[in-house]
Amino acid sequence: LQEHQTLTFGNAAGTNHMSRMARVASHVRQKCAAYVLALRPWSFSASLTPVALGSALAYKLEGSVDLVILMVCAVTVLVVHGAGNLVNTYYDFSKGIDHKKSDDRTLVDEILAPQDVVMFGALLYSLGCLCATLLYFLSTLRLEHLALIYFGGLSSSFLYTGGIGLKYVALGDVVILITFGPLAVMFSHAVQVGYLSVLPLVYAIPLALNTEAILHSNNTRDMDSDKQAGIVTLAILIGPTLSYVLYNLLLFVPYVLFCILATRYTISMALPLLTLPMAFPLEKQFRSQCYAKIPQKTAKLNLLMGLFYVFGIILAPPGSLPSL
Numbered sequence: 460l461q462e463h464q465t466l467t468f469g470n471a472a473g474t475n476h477m478s479r480m481a482r483v484a485s486h487v488r489q490k491c492a493a494y495v496l497a498l499r500p501w502s503f504s505a506s507l508t509p510v511a512l513g514s515a516l517a518y519k520l521e522g523s524v525d526l527v528i529l530m531v532c533a534v535t536v537l538v539v540h541g542a543g544n545l546v547n548t549y550y551d552f553s554k555g556i557d558h559k560k561s562d563d564r565t566l567v568d569e570i571l572a573p574q575d576v577v578m579f580g581a582l583l584y585s586l587g588c589l590c591a592t593l594l595y596f597l598s599t600l601r602l603e604h605l606a607l608i609y610f611g612g613l614s615s616s617f618l619y620t621g622g623i624g625l626k627y628v629a630l631g632d633v634v635i636l637i638t639f640g641p642l643a644v645m646f647s648h649a650v651q652v653g654y655l656s657v658l659p660l661v662y663a664i665p666l667a668l669n670t671e672a673i674l675h676s677n678n679t680r681d682m683d684s685d686k687q688a689g690i691v692t693l694a695i696l697i698g699p700t701l702s703y704v705l706y707n708l709l710l711f712v713p714y715v716l717f718c719i720l721a722t723r724y725t726i727s728m729a730l731p732l733l734t735l736p737m738a739f740p741l742e743k744q745f746r747s748q749c750y751a752k753i754p755q756k757t758a759k760l761n762l763l764m765g766l767f768y769v770f771g772i773i774l775a776p777p778g779s780l781p782s783l
């Protein structure tokens with residue numbers, strides 16, 4: 460009997476231990492998922508496409524790309540973007556801008572505590588600095604140039620909602636246009652080739668406009684709640700009708716630029732036009748003022764347009780692209 464009891468208790472203790480382990484594992488899994496979701500990964504196309512574009516331009520210019528530099532650069536930009544999203548989550552919540560109906564639910568629904576978001580943001584900024592240091596050793600780019608672009612990106616990502624809070628004084632659109640466009644493309648190009656050039660700034664324009672369309676659709680959707688919270692965005696300043704006109708410009712001007720590039724330089728620049736069928740339903744949805752998931756859908760378009768743009772550049776015959 461004693462032996463039987465020992466076996467039974469032994470089994471029960473084992474089962475108990477197992478179920479505790481399973482509970483801990485499930486808790487860790489949930490917490491990890493919460494951290495990943497807090498980064499708002501749907502928006503990552505906005506920072507990955509400029510990195511790919513900068514490297515594609517470097518490939519056309521120098522004939523090769525360093526894949527290690529490309530990977531480290533992508534992680535650097537992604538991490539700084541993610542940290543910017545966390546700063547945005549923290550300040551929008553502490554200023555009472557995010558509410559029960561907001562898109563960003565991390566703090567409103569108490570999925571994470573504000574302190575978790577702060578710690579995670581600090582961790583990402585530290586990781587970003589580590590990656591930038593690694594880039595210094597991998598690339599031939601001068602330290603002062605690398606530091607200038609990297610800390611430009613880092614401070615923009617913080618100041619968008621932290622500190623002065625550029626987003627709250629209608630400067631968010633300018634920040635996004637510059638950081639996700641010329642700055643990120645130039646960074647990725649410069650670490651590959653080892654010098655600064657104006658060329659990536661020009662090539663960044665169509666992609667930057669499309670990325671700004673993501674933010675502008677976001678701000679148009681949030682117009683009423685942002686007004687109530689007492690902040691000013693470009694969408695609030697220009698009103699719904701002009702916001703619709705602006706969204707169309709941001710969405711379709713890149714296609715006009717691709718048409719010009721395709722007809723004047725090389726047909727491979729027509730590749731991004733393949734995403735036009737995705738743009739028309741977005742215009743229609745915006746017009747009907749049904750803004751649900753428009754930023755996410757515009758981000759999906761941004762990813763595809765960016766990839767086709769990059770392929771178009773890679774496939775262009777040597778010497779066929781402007782100034783290349």
Ligand SMILES: CC(C)=CCC/C(C)=C/CC/C(C)=C/CC/C(C)=C/COP(=O)(O)OP(=O)(O)O
Nearest residue numbers: 539540543547563609612616619638642643646
């Ligand atoms: C060149 C280097 C090294 C880095 C550049 C890295 C980048 C792209 C940094 C930009 C980070 C940045 C400005 C992030 C802000 C992200 C953003 C637009 C958040 C959206 O804010 P809201 O308008 O509040 O949207 P929600 O309403 O969805 O919260």
Ligand SMILES: Cc1cc(O)c2ccccc2c1O
Nearest residue numbers: 499502505670673674677754
């Ligand atoms: C969360 C979030 C939301 C956005 O609307 C963005 C727009 C452009 C670039 C990045 C964005 C972003 O990270």
